[in-house]
Amino acid sequence: MRLGLPRALTYYDYYPFWAGFFYKLGIQLHTSPQTNRTIMEDGLKKAPDETCLPVKILVGHLLALQDQDVDGIFLPRLVSMEKNTYLCPKILGLPESVLYAIPREVKVYTVDINWRKGKGLVLKNLYQFGEEIQRTKRQIREAFVEAQRWQKAYQRMRNGGWSFEESMECFEVLAEPVKLEKLGFIGNLPFTEDMDLQIKEKKSNPKIALVGHSYLAYENYANLNLLQHLKKKAEVKVVENVPSGFIEEKHGELPKKMFWSHAKKIYGAGAKYVESQEIDGLIYLSCFGCGTDSMTNDMLARKAREQQKPYLVLTLDEHTGEAGLITRIEAFLDMLERRKAHESYISPYGKRLDRYSNIT
Amino acid sequence: MKVTFPHMGNAWIVIQTLLECLNVDYVTPPPNSKETLNIGTQLAPESACLPLKLNLGNFVQGAALGADTALITGGVGPCRFGYYGELEKQILQEAGYDFDVITLEPPDGSILGLLQRIRKLAGPKNNWRKITQALLFAYRKSVALDRIENTFHGYRPLVPDSNRVDQLYDEARMNLLQAMSEQGITEVLNWLSDKIQEEKVCSYGENYRDKKNTLRVGVVGEIYTVLEPYVSMEIEKELGNLGVLVDRSIYLSGWVGQHVFRGLAQGYKPIKPYYSLAKPYLNHFVGGHAMETVGAAVKYAQEGYDGLVQLLPLGCMPEIVAASILPKVQEDYGIPIMTLTVDEHTGKAGVLTRVEAFVDLLERSRIYKDHKEGVLELAGR
Structure with missing residues (x-):
């Protein structure tokens, strides 16, 4: 059969x-x-x-x-x-x-x-x-x-x-x-030492986290080879790199638990990355019409605003033009670099003095 | 503490009754309008579903009238509505409205937690007996309200003067709003049936249409969209004005009975029978009202209705599942189904044109019975 x-x-x-x-x-x-x-x-x-x-x-x-x-x-x-x-x-x-x-x-x-x-x-x-x-x-x-x-x-x-x-x-x-x-080979372990070396060489690259559903992040045709493009210029972390203990911990901080296991995983990992000092910025990968993402993304974006962490939302649809995607990634990575170079020069746009005032 | 709550059709009458019985300080937000939607779309995430946007608009408009606490029910999924309370709280707080949101649900399944929340809403003065009585009375009122709505679905297509029907409908709702005792509710229902009987004979006489020849259309879909006339572009009313007898699959009290009272009370039009009817087409619960929609479609098809309209807000996850299964019901029973997706669009003419065209097709297929297949190809998908 x-x-x-x-x-x-x-x-x-x-x-x-x-x-x-x-x-x-x-x-x-x-x-x-x-x-x-x-x-x-x-x-x-x-x-x-x-x-x-x-x-x-x-x-x-x-x-x-x-x-x-x-x-x-x-x-x-x-x-x-x-x-x-x-x-x-x-x-x-x-x-x-x-x-x-x-x-x-x-x-x-x-x-x-x-x-x-x-x-x-x-x-x-x-x-x-x-x-x-x-x-x-x-x-x-x-x-x-x-x-x-x-x-x-x-x-x-x-x-x-x-x-x-x-x-x-x-x-x-x-x-x-x-x-x-x-x-023609049997179970050859692909993880070798030179891969470690490669990562060390790229130390100066920004560290970013890509969060989103696994069926988008690894669907290389639909996401226009996003991961490969990112890996050329940055060190990329994904949702699956976060152990479940941390996910439970971050998710536990919510007053009401989320009831979708994917959204829970994405939120928990995302929240961990937002608070992590090591990560320079987050990319949220979503697709048009995703119901759970509309909520997870909103909550993570709010958390990123609070922590002043750069945050980019990429929404996939049936589009197949790669150039638009690459331009956006490049702009995002440039921003991360500049942010490091001019540490104290941060645009005050969109920032509120406190949550009781309406002055933005 | 001043409580406000979201609108959902005539649900405000019931919620207002409940809060009044409990002597809670409340404010009813103005009915859904373009302004409500504008406020909501500014605050809510872009791809969130329509009810969330209108809820937020209601709360902000309620805040303008002095409200500081929002009341909403919850759930444990997998429909997005279950998470509204938490998300709305976060959004409102970030927007500068210091709202306290009371979500009426057992937190993490704890009944004690639910009781604490009810206590928080009702305040220390009410004893549990009074709270239970208030809940039961509000529930009975919602059954009466649903009965009134259903009466008008049957009455509207039979009379020529739609303005008079609108007047009578408003009058009936206002009378019910003021009825604060069991007897009062019964009186309103009796008054309405007398009034209708009287108008039938005195005002219309000859002009009163025959019920036998009217088209029958079932309205199925997501509950908020079906109940809230602002969102559905008053589709039930418009169908009625076109001379179509409308039957709605899901009513407020049926939903409350199944989800809040956990099936202990069945409400007007129980939704339980839908589940077994839906089984051959959708074998598992998927959240929201997908099973109810599919089950109701099968029920109407079996009862020989002329057509069905499915209503859903753009991006509603469970209804999309239902919408992709309904073509199979259409095929099996030969009943035309029109799926109507509503979003932030407020142009009523477009929807009206589609509804009129649908009704025309149904009428035609009645005249030329042999052409029914042609209708099926055009309607539905």
């Missing part, structure tokens, strides 16, 4: 889990190719017009999977990945909300993952799914343990400073034996 997994949305956070799960079950998991122009355009044509960019890209990937040699498409419904949180409603609405974009004869496998009520419910739903794919409870249980092990390993790699591509490569190679043959 061969299942297709779209390289979109929750792939960017939970791929290792599914890779481990299906690896143990002896089911091949085939991931759709990197987003390209055809995928993006197909998605834009077929997806509901008011939904957000990542869902449109997901539809493109689903359509791309049809042509691949797979027995079905696997599109899980991730309801909640930890206690007291949800994922965004548009992710909860999968797969139903994108079903009518793909032909009816394509078999779509799905399973609800809901950690709100604990491990019992997750396993129960997985057992049901197991019946659908002819696997026993025992097999599912073993696969589940393996999946969690892979996911934890992934998180450790990311906290340890590995980049998204480096760590994902390991799991893809393991889960897709076909790829392994093509590449």
Whole structure:
């Protein structure tokens, strides 16, 4: 059996889990190719017009999977990945909300993952799914343990400073034996010492933090290679570099806890970076129509204003012109440099004397 | 402490009653207007949903009348409304309004916390018995209010004089606002049904239309957009004036019953049956009113309604999910569905034109039954 997994949305956070799960079950998991122009355009044509960019890209990937040699498409419904949180409603609405974009004869496998009520419910739903794919409870249980092990390993790699591509490569190679043959190597650790050296050489570059959803930050086609552009000129930190302890701490300072796990992670990491002396500035990567970002971004921007931290918001849409994006990044980085060179010369624009006065 | 609260259609009548029963000092903000929206759009994040912007406008306009505390309900997601209270507090404080926001919800699931908040709102003078009575009375009033609204949905398309209907509607609302006892509420309802009966016979006589021939359209969607006439461009009224019998899927008391009283009270038009109807199309709760919208659409389709209108504010996450599932309902039952997204646009003519065109299509498909497929291609998406 061969299942297709779209390289979109929750792939960017939970791929290792599914890779481990299906690896143990002896089911091949085939991931759709990197987003390209055809995928993006197909998605834009077929997806509901008011939904957000990542869902449109997901539809493109689903359509791309049809042509691949797979027995079905696997599109899980991730309801909640930890206690007291949800994922965004548009992710909860999968797969139903994108079903009518793909032909009816394509078999779509799905399973609800809901950690709100604990491990019992997750396993129960997985057992049901197991019946659908002819696997026993025992097999599912073993696969589940393996999946969690892979996911934890992934998180450790990311906290340890590995980049998204480096760590994902390991799991893809393991889960897709076909790829392994093509590449001709087995699990070579990509993190070497000269990388450390490279970072040391670039010491003078500004340090910035890129915060935003993983499915935007690592979606290199949609974000127009933002990370690569940034890395040329600055030292970049991302959300995943912040250990969960710090995220919980910063998030705990809010009077009301946020109930979206992505937004919580972004807010916690962002707040940590805003207060960190090491970070010179923040870039918030959002996309048009993102509901949770409208709130997280507003709260982080307010925090950045309070701390007088440079803050840039980049909103992605279906635009594909790179020049505009690069100009904005360059201007932002120039500003950071100048700010360092002329430390005491700061524009008073937009600053209020105290929160009770209206004079700006 | 002077309390103010956001507008949502006629909800202010109910909230005002509650606060009056509890003897809380309050101020009702002026009804939603362009100015409200302008204030809101200046303060709120650009891509926040429309209700947040109007809420902020209401609070600022309330502050101009002396309010210093805002009252709002909350939630634990995944709809953005659940986080309104916290965000609004931050925004207002940064804008220089030192507002205290009371969010009526159990903080971190603690019932004790909710009781403390109610106590903070009600002040030390009210005992718990009185608070419970006030809540129950406000709830009964909201049921009566919904009944009045529904009466007018059925009455408006049948009479030729729409101005007279508007007058009667305002009169009924004002009478209900002043009713402060159970008996008072019953009297208002009786008075209204007598009045309607009287006008039917005396004023209209021959001109009174036959209910059998009217088109029936269901209005589904996000609750704020459906209830608030400023946002929906009074679409229910306009449909009624075009001679269409409107039925609304969701009412204030139904929502309050399900979300505030946790299903203990069902309200006028319970929303519970929608969940099982929605199951074949949307198998999981996604927050907001997506399941209600899909379930109600199925219900109206099964009852043989002529068409459906879905209302949503731009960028509403749950309703976008519903909107992408409704074409399937449309296909399965052959019922035309029009999705209408509202934003900060205030030009009513554009919406009216679309509504008129939709009604024309529905009428036509009634005359030429065979052409119904043509209508389906045009309406909806």
